[in-house]
Amino acid sequence: MPDIRIAHAHDLPQEEARRAAREVAEQIARDYQVEVEWNGDVMQFQRPGVNGLLVLAPNEALVEVSLGFLFRSFAPVIEQKLAAKMRKVFG
Incomplete structure (x- = not known):
């Protein structure tokens, strides 16, 4: 079971949603020095x-x-930061 789970609804066309997701991914990679790997839309x-x-x-x-x-x-700080970024990029 994950420690953080954030679901954010959006109404973006798929290509715009991909750009938004890449923006979130870039922040995650930058802030937490993680290795990122895309497989389709995951x-x-x-x-x-x-x-x-x-x-x-x-x-x-x-x-x-x-x-x-x-x-x-x-966890609370990480969750707050991720949720804010998702609200910003996904509307």
Whole structure:
């Protein structure tokens, strides 16, 4: 079960939604120094202590993050930051 789960509805055309998802992915990679890999509309990211995915569906973007012991205390801050970015890019 993920420590953070953020689902955000959107009404963007798929190509715009992909651009928005890439923007979220870039922030995740920059802020948490994770390796990012795209497979279609699913982005997986990981580093020691942090792993998760971003799934882009036609009307929803979903981010799930699992945190290791050392990162769990930062879960509220990470969730707040991710939720704010998703609101910004997905409307």
